[in-house]
Amino acid sequence: MKVSKYHNFKEGIAMKSLLIINGTIISGNGNEPLQNGAILVENNIIKDIGPRNSIKPPENCQIIDVDGSFILPGFIDTHIHLMSNGFRMEDTMYNPLALHFYHALENMKLTLEAGVTSVRDAGLADIGVKMAAEQGLFPSPRMQISVMPLSISGGHFDFNLNSGFDMKISYPGYPESICDGPDEVRKRSREVLRAGADVLKVMVTGGVMSANDRPEFIQFTVDELKVVVEEAQFRGGMKVMAHAHGAGGIKNAVKAGIYSIEHGTYADKEACQMMAQAGTYLVPTFVVINLNRKKALAGELPEYSRKGAIEIAKVHKENMQMAYELGVNIVAGTDCGVVEHGLNLLELTYLCDMGMEPMEAIQAATKKAAECLGWQNKVGTLEKGKLADIVVVKKDPLDDISSLTDKENILMVIKDGKIYKNTL
Ligand SMILES: [Zn+2]
Secondary structure (H helix, E strand, O other), rough: OOOOEEHHHHHHOOOOEEEEEEEEEOOOOOOOOOOEEEEEEEEEHHHEEEEEHEEEOOOOOOOOOOEOOEEEEEEEEEOOOOOOOOHHHHHHOOOOOHHHHHHHHHHHHHHHHOOOEEEEEEOOHHHHHHHHOOOOOOOOEEEEEOOOOOOOOOOOOOOOOOOEEOOOOOOOOOOEEEEEOOOOOOOOOOOHHHHHOOOEHHHHHHHOOOOOOOOOOOOOOHHHHHHHHHOOOHOOOOOOEEEEEEHHHHHHHHHHOEEEEEEEEOOHHHHHHHHHOOOEEEEEEEEEHHHHHHHHHHOOOOOOOOOHHHHHHHHHHEEEEEEEEOOEOOOOOOOOEEEEEOOOOOOHHHHHHOOOHHHHHHHHHHHHHHHHHOOOOOOOOOOOEEOEEEEEEOOOOOHHHHEEEHHEEEEEEOOEEEEEEOOO
16 A cells, blocks of 8 residues: 555545544634534535434544644635745746745645635736645645736736846746736736636736836726726636735726735725725735735845835725724735745734634634635535534634634644645
8 A cells, every 4th residue: 555644545544534522613604612522524515413312423433632722624824826936026037947846745734734724815826726736645734726917018917127128937837927908918817717717816906026017007098907807707707916005006906896906905995985885805915915924024025116115004904994993895815825835823922813703713714715716515614514624623712712823722623524734
């Protein structure tokens, strides 16, 4: 028998079912935690969940006693870049193509071991990466990919420098990003869909880390954005996510029917009200905003982005608080990849700093995040019939949300019924 570091039902280790006992279940549905709960997993599905004495283990069932630990749904990061390590433009110049992929293996492992079992990749993971992950060639979270974000000429994903150098990453099968005018936008949207995107991403404002623009600049017209939304709709209601810092870009995106706003830094009251009314998701990415500020203060960011990174952190927090108070759907996403991988659950601490209760923050990274991805029927809560994505932690996250950031506190990670981490 093939020996695997990771316990793998497919590889023939006898048990097809797994009973997790003696834990407090925080299901993601927001209800009271269930003490002395149990979860029965068969193959990759949650077969039963409830009080320990209500569930009878089938024959040949592997029983895992979690000894009073806490059992949660696998967490979801709605904004990550699995292929990126710091997002430095010079990496494109110096790093051989294959190196990006080998780094990505480590990134996926770190993400999974942090307790994140599903992600939405916000740019640069391609169909080959997703196929390899789905074929189980290495440990990875389940993923939705956007492949290549769309950008205007001179926009956040245009890497043509004033020197004339183009710093974009390019290889066969990778679609182009730059498009101007509804016709080009339509063509690029179709090309990105052809390349295997599950979600379309569009840069509707400038960015902190870009060389040619500023975060508050509007990019794309509402008419251009409507084309992207329409092309996504043609694919069975696929969703569109928008990188947006400035209020003007956020409003354009909401008007065009875009499903989620990423960052949202300069959201004003009107933008927040529009998002709340339309039910648009907001992904504040506190992790990247706050960690970039720290890096900028330490002189670790490139000159062109240092000042912006420091300036936006404060206004970002205030505006996210306003969005939260005005009832915007806020979900957890980090932009890990622009900053270190594996820090995903730090976002929950920041969400609580913003005003959420720990239970709300947990839901923002489980149930609500699943809704943002359109995966609410298969992941996001611990419920009968859902995929067996389960995380066991030592400390009560309702008591100390920051404990989720401690890797040693994450005792067990199960994705699709398979155990990827077990330090119980
Ligand atoms: Zn991003």
